[in-house]
Amino acid sequence: MRRSVLVRFLGLSLAVALGAVIATAVIATYSTTEKLQGEIDANTGQLQVDGEIYSQLSKYAADHPTWSGVDKLVHELADKLGRRVAVTADDGSVIADSARMLGAAPELPSVPAATIDVRNSGGAKLAGVSSVMNVYTARKTVAAGAAGGFVATANAIPPFVGAPDWGLTEEEQRNQAKLAQQVADCYTAKGRPASIAQTGGAVPQVMIESSQSLAGARVMEKPGAAAKDDTCYSPGLYAPSAKAKIVNDDEVRRAVACLDAASIDYQVNDFEGLKSIEPKAKGDFTDKFVDCTTQARVQALTPYVAPPAKLYLGAKSTFNVFSGEGLLRTAATALGVLLIAALVMFFAGRRLVRPIVALTGATQRMRNGDHAARVPVSGKDEVARLGHAFNDMAESIQRHDFQRKAMVSDVAHELRTPLANIKGYLVASEDGVVPLDQSLVTSLLEETGLLEHLVADLQDLALADAGMLRLHPAERDLSELVQQVVSAHRPAADTAGVTLTAALAGSSPAVVDGSRIRQALGNLVSNAIRYTPTGGHVVVGVRPVESGGRAGYNLTVTDNGAGIAPEHLPHLFDRFYRADVSRTRTTGGSGLGLAITKHLTEAHQGHITVTSNPGTGSTFTIWLPATSG
Known part of the structure; x- marks a missing residue:
């Protein structure tokens, strides 16, 4: 997806504005908390609310080995139930506090509402399976205090990791x-x-x-x-998790070791894949028995549940914008918004300026003649598209510069041979070594004809490159043009011992420049005759087809000659390229015919393709639209 620089800057501005709005909303929310809190207290039973908070935090402690990450849950509970919720470690350090804002918070109540210790109480999830537990003592005391909360403690005999969904992966x-x-x-x-x-x-x-x-x-x-x-029942239907089995095995092992050392009789029972320990005599829960099983449970669970923590509950603190604390928080919020805005704009500006600096440096290197200069590009915005455009431009300049140098070298090479021949014959004739007879004049005329043909081809290519290749389109019958090309090249084909025929499909009207199409077809037919051995055949055909939803015609030149190797096919239409490097200018033409044919075809809004199999021949296909435009 393309991202606009304008859109990104608009998004950054909106993000800064949104941050300011959020900060304002936070301040306004704190200023109206007291009124909202009164409405919540009037419609919700306080004890039920506090019980849900305790239950949710106990569940979190049972599912996590540490309290890390509980801050999110604390704030969710506070927002949902309208209570201040704070959790502290045994040493008094704050783990999470819904009233903490920018590192500051009102003081906690003097008395915690509860102690969350799932290792002793089993937690909201872990204590849910009473069928495998023998409860020793359970005591809940509700007392009105400064915090307005409750104190809840419970002790249970192992195993208490019996909840069927505890620890399941x-x-x-x-x-x-x-x-x-x-x-x-x-x-x-x-x-x-x-x-x-x-x-x-x-x-x-x-x-x-x-x-x-x-x-x-x-x-x-x-x-x-x-x-x-029953055959339908499966023992693993309500099997505990692998984690629960590990905890249970460790718990039983520790309890057994403690009870054996104290010479206390006990029995180990199995239930749904877990073990429980009970006194040999029913109901004989001595203090030592309870101590052994409790400590075993605590030690076994310690690596898997959160450590004990104190829970503080109270009304959400009111927030006065104009108080000393309120002014400090407002100033801190404003500074935070400004800092974030400055950082965002700084990094965004650097990211925008970096490619512009790179483009400037690459442009200067291009000006100094380094056509290989490129810029690294990433992303899909306007700057990235500018970088791609620069790289494409540099690639085009470098490619055309290379082609220009190669063409100058090739032209010099192609002109050198006939000029050297002409000069050599004339010097020899002047020195009297070779008589200036009819044979010499004929040879000089052939060399002059080669030069003229080469210069004419170069002129056609120069006009095509400059976009000045003139066409005179008119409605012509392509079948008639094919017949003319075949008739013109039949003497050369007969001389080479090659059969040249036409395969026509009736009248084929099209709007084309007849002379240019004959020139393009003539180049293909000349090449086909040249590369077809004696006894072979060349077929020139025309048939109606569609290409890209447009009606048109395929002009084909097919031979059964030596064919073209696959590695040469991509370069056939390059200037001065010859698939057979053993052929010279004399036997292989100027090397410009196929390049000219390609330009003439494209000038008619057509295209040319080639297929070939070494040893079986080649087929060149020119597609031309039936109408111009």
């Missing part, structure tokens, strides 16, 4: 979903309709139709323990 989640679908399909195939229920990020639950009904309605239930003997 994306691949494990896909495997669980696939397995659940297979189990549901199996029950359905056996006549017990089954479906899959899934809420949020939890693992899919297979629900089968119960044999009982409630008030005539169908009742869906999860497969019970008896279903494990």
